[in-house]
Every structure is written in C-alpha cells, then in structure tokens.
Amino acid sequence: MIVALMLALVAIATVVFHFMSPWWWTPIASNWGNIDNTIMITFWITGVVFIAVIGFTAYCVFAFRHKEGRKALYEPENTKLEVWLTGLTTVGVAALLAPGLFVWGQFITVPDGAAEFEVMGAQWAFTYRYPGKDGVLGTTDVKNINSDNPFGLNKNDPNGQDDLLIDSDEAHLPIDKPVKVLLRSIDVLHNFYTPQFRVKMDMVPGMITYYWFTPTRTGTFDVLCFELCGTGHYNMRGSVVVEEDGDYEAWLAKQSTFAQLQSDPAKRLAKTTTPALPVIGQHVAAAGDQRGAAR
Amino acid sequence: MSIHAATKPEHIPPAEIAEMDLYHAHSWWTKYVFSQDAKVIAIQYSGTAIAIGLVGLVLSWLMRLQLGFPESFSFISPEMYYQFITMHGMIMVVYLLTALFLGGFGNYLIPLMVGARDMVFPYVNMLSFWVYLIAVLVLVASFFVPGGPTGAGWTLYPPQAILSGTPGSDGGIILMLVSLALFIIGFTMGGLNYVVTVLQARTRGMTLMRLPLSVWGIFTATVLALLAFPALFVGAVMMIFDRLLGTSFFMPSIVAMGEQLQYGGGSPILFQHLFWFFGHPEVYIVALPAFGIVSDLLAVHARRNIFGYQMMVWAIVIIGALSFIVWAHHMYVSGMHPYFGFFFATSTLIIAVPTALKVYNWTLTLWRGDIHLTLPMLFALGFIVTFVNGGITGLFLGNPVVDIPLSDTMFVVAHFHMVMGVAPLMVIFGAIYHWYPLITGRMLDEAMGKFHFWVTFLGAYAIFLPLHYLGLLGVPRRYFEMGETTFIPESAHTLNEFVTVIALLVGFSQIVFMYNLYRSYSKGKMAGHNPWKATTLEWQTAEVPPGHGNFGDTLPVVYRWAYAYSIPGHDQDFIPQNVPPTAAEDRWEAANPSHK
Numbered sequence: 001m002i003v004a005l006m007l008a009l010v011a012i013a014t015v016v017f018h019f020m021s022p023w024w025w026t027p028i029a030s031n032w033g034n035i036d037n038t039i040m041i042t043f044w045i046t047g048v049v050f051i052a053v054i055g056f057t058a059y060c061v062f063a064f065r066h067k068e069g070r071k072a073l074y075e076p077e078n079t080k081l082e083v084w085l086t087g088l089t090t091v092g093v094a095a096l097l098a099p100g101l102f103v104w105g106q107f108i109t110v111p112d113g114a115a116e117f118e119v120m121g122a123q124w125a126f127t128y129r130y131p132g133k134d135g136v137l138g139t140t141d142v143k144n145i146n147s148d149n150p151f152g153l154n155k156n157d158p159n160g161q162d163d164l165l166i167d168s169d170e171a172h173l174p175i176d177k178p179v180k181v182l183l184r185s186i187d188v189l190h191n192f193y194t195p196q197f198r199v200k201m202d203m204v205p206g207m208i209t210y211y212w213f214t215p216t217r218t219g220t221f222d223v224l225c226f227e228l229c230g231t232g233h234y235n236m237r238g239s240v241v242v243e244e245d246g247d248y249e250a251w252l253a254k255q256s257t258f259a260q261l262q263s264d265p266a267k268r269l270a271k272t273t274t275p276a277l278p279v280i281g282q283h284v285a286a287a288g289d290q291r292g293a294a295r
Numbered sequence: 296m297s298i299h300a301a302t303k304p305e306h307i308p309p310a311e312i313a314e315m316d317l318y319h320a321h322s323w324w325t326k327y328v329f330s331q332d333a334k335v336i337a338i339q340y341s342g343t344a345i346a347i348g349l350v351g352l353v354l355s356w357l358m359r360l361q362l363g364f365p366e367s368f369s370f371i372s373p374e375m376y377y378q379f380i381t382m383h384g385m386i387m388v389v390y391l392l393t394a395l396f397l398g399g400f401g402n403y404l405i406p407l408m409v410g411a412r413d414m415v416f417p418y419v420n421m422l423s424f425w426v427y428l429i430a431v432l433v434l435v436a437s438f439f440v441p442g443g444p445t446g447a448g449w450t451l452y453p454p455q456a457i458l459s460g461t462p463g464s465d466g467g468i469i470l471m472l473v474s475l476a477l478f479i480i481g482f483t484m485g486g487l488n489y490v491v492t493v494l495q496a497r498t499r500g501m502t503l504m505r506l507p508l509s510v511w512g513i514f515t516a517t518v519l520a521l522l523a524f525p526a527l528f529v530g531a532v533m534m535i536f537d538r539l540l541g542t543s544f545f546m547p548s549i550v551a552m553g554e555q556l557q558y559g560g561g562s563p564i565l566f567q568h569l570f571w572f573f574g575h576p577e578v579y580i581v582a583l584p585a586f587g588i589v590s591d592l593l594a595v596h597a598r599r600n601i602f603g604y605q606m607m608v609w610a611i612v613i614i615g616a617l618s619f620i621v622w623a624h625h626m627y628v629s630g631m632h633p634y635f636g637f638f639f640a641t642s643t644l645i646i647a648v649p650t651a652l653k654v655y656n657w658t659l660t661l662w663r664g665d666i667h668l669t670l671p672m673l674f675a676l677g678f679i680v681t682f683v684n685g686g687i688t689g690l691f692l693g694n695p696v697v698d699i700p701l702s703d704t705m706f707v708v709a710h711f712h713m714v715m716g717v718a719p720l721m722v723i724f725g726a727i728y729h730w731y732p733l734i735t736g737r738m739l740d741e742a743m744g745k746f747h748f749w750v751t752f753l754g755a756y757a758i759f760l761p762l763h764y765l766g767l768l769g770v771p772r773r774y775f776e777m778g779e780t781t782f783i784p785e786s787a788h789t790l791n792e793f794v795t796v797i798a799l800l801v802g803f804s805q806i807v808f809m810y811n812l813y814r815s816y817s818k819g820k821m822a823g824h825n826p827w828k829a830t831t832l833e834w835q836t837a838e839v840p841p842g843h844g845n846f847g848d849t850l851p852v853v854y855r856w857a858y859a860y861s862i863p864g865h866d867q868d869f870i871p872q873n874v875p876p877t878a879a880e881d882r883w884e885a886a887n888p889s890h891k
Contacts, residue, residue, distance in 0.1 A: 006749075007676060010680055017764075021761070021764045023768045025700070025768060025769070035696050035697070035699065038697055042697055046691075049683075053654060054683060056658050056662075057676065057679055060658065061661065064665065064666050065666045066665050066666055066668070070665045071598075072664045073663035074860070074863055075600070075663075076600050076604060077605065082606055085652060085655050089648050089651045089652065093690075096690055096694060100697065101637055101641070104633075104637065107696055142549065143548055145555070152550075186550045186551075187455075187551040187552075188454045188458060188551075191628065195768070195782055196782070199700070202630045204563055204629070205548075220781075226628075226704075227452075228448045229460070231373050233377075235778065
C-alpha cells in the first residue's frame, strides 16, 4: 500500500516540480524558436508516457500485492498486446523524430547572405575577427601565429588586410541579420555558447566549424565555454552585444584592421595579450581580472 | 525456437561430452586467493569493484561540496575539481559498473544458471581478475604521481588531455591510459570465458530459449564489450604515442600557451569516434545485465512468468546490435559532418522502441501477479521509475536539435546519472539482496534494507531530477564554479546546496548497507535452500552456499523454461527448471492449446 502510494507520489511530484520549477530556459533571443518547440513536443509526448508507465506500475503494486490465496496469472505471451504496444511506440518515436529532423535540416542550412564573423578560442579566452569592408575573411594558419600576428593571418592574402581584429571578450552583432559564426581554436576543444541563442558547436583545432542564427533581441548576453578545455575552462567567458544597425556600424568603425595593426607598432603592442601566459594559475587569475575590468 | 520449446517439457538430449575435470585447490592460497573457482573470482571482482567504487563515491562528495558551497573549501582547487570529476566518472563507469556486472555477477551467475560446474577456462578466468586488480592499482597510483591524476574529463578528449593546461598531463594521463589498456586485457580474458561458457557448457536440456534473462543480458553485454573495448584500446595506445613519442594521431598544428607545438595533421574528432564507438555500447554493457537481472527479480518476486520472454530476448539482442550504430549521437556538437545528424538521430530513436517494449513487459509482469514487496522487488520497482525517467530524457538528447542547447549542460549529467548510474545501481542492490542468501547462506536484514532502499531511491531521485532543470536553464557541466553569470538566478545556487546535502545523506546511508552486509554474514537469519522459491538452477544446488563444482555428483537436467511460476493445476506456485514434467502438467497443456 505504502509502496504503491510512494510510486504514485513520485510521479505526481515529478509533474508538480516540472510546472512549479523556477528553473526554465532563458527567454529566447534568436530565431531558434523551433528548437524550443521541439523540446516542448518532446516534453509532452514523453511526459504522458512517464505518467502512464509509473501510474500503471503503482496500480499493479496496489492491486496485485501479495494476499493469502492470491495466485498470479500464467500467461507467457500476448502477441496482440505486444504488436499494439510496438505500433504505438513506433508512432510516438516518429512523432519525436520527424520535427527533430526537420529542424535539424534548418539548423545545418545557412541562409544565403548570412554575414560571417569568426570566433577564435584559445586557453582561456575568446577573440573575434570580422571580415571588414570586402566582406571576406582572410585565410589563416596556426603556423603563422606569433605575438605580432595572434590570429595567424596569411600576410600575403589581400582579403585579410581589412579584417577587423577584436582583442576583447566582447563581440557585437546587428539585430535581425542572420549571422554565420565561424569557429576556430588554436589549442584544444572549446565551445562558444550563449543560452539565449540556443545554438552551440565545438571549436576544434585543425578545422573550422560553424553555426548560424539571427539575433532577435538587443542586449548584452553572456557567452560561456561549453567544452572542457583545461583548468581555466570555467573562467572562459565572453559576451555578445546585439544592437541596432547604427550602433553596430559605429562600433565596427572603431576597430582596427589587420593592416593597421601591422603598420602601427604601438597598437600592436597593446594587442599581444591573446596567447596565454605560461603559468596556469596566473593566467586564470589574469583572465578573471580582464573580465572584471571589462565590466 | 518458439515459446512452445521454452515452456513445454520436452525430451532431453543424451550427454554428448564427458564432464569437465575441475582444478582442485590444494592449499588455502589456491582455494581463496589464486582461486580458479568462478564463485570465488566473482567475490574478488565484486569486492575490488565496490572498494574502488567507494573511492568514486567519496570523489563525488568532494565535487558536490565544491558545487554546493563554492569558495567555502579552500583545499579544493580548480585542478583538483577537474581531477575529481574525471576519476569519479571513469571509476564508476568502467571499474565499478562494468567490473561488477560482468566480472562479479557474470562469474557468479553464469555457470550456476546454465548448469555448468565452472567457467570453461578457469585458469584464464583467474588471470582476468588479477589483471583487473593491477589495472585498479595503476589507476589508484595515478593519485600519487607528481601532478596527480588526469583532469581531462572521463572522455579524455585530446588535445587537452595531453597538454599542460590540463591537470595530470604529466603522469596522470599516462597511468590512466595504461590502466584502461590493462582493464581491457583482463576483461577480454574473462569475457571470452563468459561467452564460451554460455554457448558450450550449458547442461542438458538448457536450450538458449530456456536461459534466464540474467544470462541473456550478461551474455549479450559481454559480446558487446568484446567488440567495443578494442576501439578504446586502440584510442588509448594512439594517445600514449601522441603523448610520449610525439606522434600526431589526434593532434593538429597547435599553439598552446603561446608556443608552437611540434604536432600537425592529426584529428581530435578521430579520437571522439573511437571513444564513443566504445562509449555507447558501454552504456549497454552496463544496462543489458541490469535489464536481464531485473527481469528475473520481477518474475521471482511477483510469482509470475516474465511477460513476453521471447520478445525480451530479442529486444536484448536487437538493442545490443543497434548500440553499435548510434555512437555519434554523443557528437552532435563536435563539429563532425552535419549530415551525420540525420542518420544518428534516426538510429538512436529507433533503439527506443525495443527499450520501451522491455519497460512495458516489466510492468506487465507485475500485472495480475502476486507481488511480494521484498527488498529485491522494491529495488526492481526503483529501477523501473529511475530507468523510465532516465530513458525518456535520452529521447531529448538523441534528437540533435534538442541536444544542441542541452549538450554539455547539467541536463546531460542528470540524464546519464539517472539512466546508467542510479537505475543500474538499483538493480545491483536488488540483486545483492536477492542472491546474498545463496552466496552466504544467510538473509540480509529487512529493516536495514528498507531504510537503505527508501533513502537511496528517493534521495537519488531528488538529487538528479532538479539537475535536469538547471541544464535547461543553461548551467554548464564541468564548471569549477559559476562565477558571475547574468542568466543564472540565486535560486539555482540554493538548489545546488540542497542537492549537495541530499547527496551526502544518500552517500552516508550506504554505510547502513555495508554494515548489513557485514553483520548478516554471521548474524543474519539462516536462508536455507531456495528462500525465494525460485525456479532457476542456482537455487537447486546440493549445498548452500554451493561448493566448488556447483552441483552435486550429477549435473541437473533441464526440462522447462526459467519462468514456470503459478502454473494452473499445481499446488506450488513455482516449478524449478530441473523438475521433470508430471502427468497433470501434460493434461493442462493439452487442455490449453493456446499455450501449446
């Protein structure tokens, strides 16, 4: 009796907790409402199954608990019932999978004309590169990276000369414009994620990964590293400022191009902090200070 | 093979091969230490696994202290925190769960349940344990080398696993990889034994479709492990080469800490494929034995045949096969080719169908049963709840677009702890309460057992259910501390404190269980023969506990399936597998053609 009651209570408490919980996703700030919709479909379908299975278990424990003289039913198989259950489950699974695959198709199809910008991960900070006036990012190579050229741009590539190099943990994006985020790492795996945008992808040294989204809300959003990247992982933060076109253009205008940085040693000197300091503890502290100062 | 052959008594084939000659121990050392008796080896495996599992438990307390009360424990540095989570994960998944289910329960149950005197290669079986023990010792040694154990996360992803920004990249990671390689070598010796014993050493009349589901689960899991572990072995060897010899299997050109490294051309994602080609079957290496054992616990304690035995067997086999083509669902955000998402999403969600059928059949076994709420039954019920909960969240993470926001959050932590931590542990506890009387001849204490069940079941559920919602909010896993983050409310920290307190309580309540194991060994109620009135062969031995060679002078002969419970027309509500058919039974069979 108590056992059946407790099982039922666990199911009920789970549902109550689900609806009462103060912890829920952050208000969305991108076009990926379809991801939230798919999660809701999944919650509903699986929630019904959860209640049904636990409820049925609790009922059985209540109704068929041992009593003097009770004898169980001997019934090795019930093919009809098993076929029905298989069929219904398959339908349920298809109902989860279909929207999932549909939205995945959207996720991996970058719209034409999406603006590109690059995030570069290094232990333990994000820096950014914008394509500049020509709209094309210059090519890079890890082998080119040194204190004069923290992004590893190819000096002979004309597309790279006007690239804007942002040596700060803050990126800016214009509202309502689709953007393809190109992700690059120079040391270990990282991940560039803002919960309000809903989309993430690992940054993998040796390759360029990407995802796309359209910011739909202005504001400043936290970016966190979402792939374990060493001792300073929890301190690897950044932020994205989504703003109106005019503000965005004004911000862009203040940034320095690769060519400018190459020709102006004073600026260059200030921009050489990206490659991390060699001592782990020290760097974590330094990253923390930088962060504090930026706020 | 139809249900007909499983349920209906049939003629027994004559013995075709002579009985095996057992190695007889000559001294205390060869009887209890370097023993070739699978039952002794099972106890050795289990004792070692539980001992290292307790280390894993203490590590989880330390990490929970840091998560619940950040900045309160100055002795926990970020380096140590990452070492704790890494060692906790690897210990629990490989050195506790895999070793306990296969080395522990596999060794004890397989020969007894199939009606064999021992494993077919007893000497190799003994070696298996000793190599496992060395693997555990190497793992423990990594706590004591300069720099400590590796803090790369249990997934050991390169490049960070072998670079200096990660704790334990000096000696710790090398010892971890060596220990894994040793574990796999040891496991392979045992695993070949389990497979060959099930296939070749079954007693007369024990057809495959009369095997208890425990044996089916352990057998299939062992086949999976024999096929999956080599991928990890290869990955471990290649990473050792990258670390020690400067090869670049997994290492592209890298600038780390401002320095150009001498690596180039390798692929970090290659390691992830190798790791998860092992890692996903590994989930089922832990789950399938639990599936099998819980089926038997439910049948015995509900006094009812397992519902849909044939489907249960096929579901185990199909799940095992499918588990090899779903691995990259762990890699939706890894940067692999996006088209992989379509395939792995589909294969992953298909696996939910046979898994759901197993759940239905467990609950349908309870339906119209005669449910005895014994300790094994309580834990089996706890398994159903936690497994359904954890399985359902798998449907979230298996769907790539849902996984995108949830991956690497606390949702994932909650999901896999519920489904492959708590749920299998429920089965392990239930199994220990169930078979302890056979192993020791005495019952475990009921009152202590009930306390243990309620605290563990409700406590573990209360720990992991709310963590899903932190993940939904966007709280990342593997964070030493959250620091300033605008989207995480203060209440999330309160929740973390709550979870830490419950985790400590549940952890400490295991002392009651350990004490019960210890005390009942000498003071427990005498169990006698077959206290649960079970049908399977391990309870039909001449002596309790069974001696070397398991059965008496002659091996049992099997006449029926393992689930002859509450058969109409019989006074007793169970008929052991080795009881010959009676005239009454034949009449009932004739009168009930639907059951053939």
